[in-house]
Amino acid sequence: MCQTQSRVKMKEKRKKKKGNIVTDYLLYLFVRLVVAIFYCFPIEANLRTACWLGRLMWKYYHRGRQRALDNLRASFPDKDEQWLAETGRRSFEHLVMMVMDVLFSPQLVRLEKWPEIFDVRNIERVKWMMKEEKGLLMVTGHYGNFEIIGYLMSLYGLKIYSIARPLDNRFVNRWLMSVRESKGQKIIDKKGAAEMMDQLSAEGATLCFIADQDAGRKGVFVDFFGRKASTYKSIGLLAMQHNMPIVVGGCRQHYGRFFFEMEPSRIIYPREWADKPDPLKWITQEYTKAIEDFIRKDPAQYWWLHRRWKTRPKEERQAMGE
Numbered sequence: 001m002c003q004t005q006s007r008v009k010m011k012e013k014r015k016k017k018k019g020n021i022v023t024d025y026l027l028y029l030f031v032r033l034v035v036a037i038f039y040c041f042p043i044e045a046n047l048r049t050a051c052w053l054g055r056l057m058w059k060y061y062h063r064g065r066q067r068a069l070d071n072l073r074a075s076f077p078d079k080d081e082q083w084l085a086e087t088g089r090r091s092f093e094h095l096v097m098m099v100m101d102v103l104f105s106p107q108l109v110r111l112e113k114w115p116e117i118f119d120v121r122n123i124e125r126v127k128w129m130m131k132e133e134k135g136l137l138m139v140t141g142h143y144g145n146f147e148i149i150g151y152l153m154s155l156y157g158l159k160i161y162s163i164a165r166p167l168d169n170r171f172v173n174r175w176l177m178s179v180r181e182s183k184g185q186k187i188i189d190k191k192g193a194a195e196m197m198d199q200l201s202a203e204g205a206t207l208c209f210i211a212d213q214d215a216g217r218k219g220v221f222v223d224f225f226g227r228k229a230s231t232y233k234s235i236g237l238l239a240m241q242h243n244m245p246i247v248v249g250g251c252r253q254h255y256g257r258f259f260f261e262m263e264p265s266r267i268i269y270p271r272e273w274a275d276k277p278d279p280l281k282w283i284t285q286e287y288t289k290a291i292e293d294f295i296r297k298d299p300a301q302y303w304w305l306h307r308r309w310k311t312r313p314k315e316e317r318q319a320m321g322e
Contacts, residue, residue, distance in 0.1 A: 054093030
């Protein structure tokens with residue numbers, strides 16, 4: 001009986017996720033109208049509006065605010081409540097600013113203007129690795145403006161493929177995909193991408209991942225800010241199967257400006273895991289630690305509201321009687 005009810009609930013949930021085509025289209029039109037209004041103002045004014053919207057989210061999105069505070073409190077146990085609240089509030093502001101950045105990137109990101117937009121550090125080695133087309137994995141987290149990294153790589157004439165989950169609203173998703181791919185990067189649907197990733201890796205492509213999402217009970221559990229976090233196996237398995245290096249990096253935004261600092265913080269070479277007893281876990285832990293390191297440089301730019309530590313290890317679940 002319980003299993004039958006569970007299946008019914010899952011079917012209902014899937015139906016809700018599909019949405020209504022009329023409602024989806026009306027929402028899409030509303031979004032385009034709002035964006036058209038934003039286009040009437042300079043980016044700096046819109047970033048100030050984004051900060052204001054982020055502060056409203058912090059004030060009224062109670063569940064998200066509490067989750068962010070809980071995550072910050074567990075990750076920085078030595079910090080006082082004032083620092084935690086300030087960092088959490090600014091993380092909400094950065095989240096909305098990133099959305100604004102994405103909308104304006106096709107207009108503002110130009111090759112001749114990149115010195116006015118980007119401060120790029122230690123990128124030469126990574127650039128030549130990509131041009132060699134021997135296969136490369138690039139990973140980052142929900143930090144700063146991870147979306148604009150694809151624009152910058154495309155400015156250099158580099159071919160990259162980013163793996164992403166599509167939005168539930170098909171019309172908004174189709175429009176945003178055209179925005180994200182406007183400079184040359186290709187977006188691969190996360191659903192059913194395994195076979196395509198193997199093919200692209202074998203061809204020497206550069207694949208980009210957001211590598212700090214909860215992977216459920218089948219993930220690899222590694223340390224992230226002092227707690228075990230379930231992490232997808234796919235990145236480590238691809239690296240091992242195709243003998244590909246992994247570049248870990250981040251893109252920080254100057255607060256309230258359309259200006260970004262981007263740098264790779266760690267390059268993990270195949271020779272480093274060759275003699276490890278559990279190379280998959282070692283690789284996963286190594287790039288997760290590198291992500292943590294650049295987050296610590298400015299914690300306010302991380303998405304503390306997302307459920308990174310949602311899934312707990314088996315021993316913790318057993319101890320709790322699950």
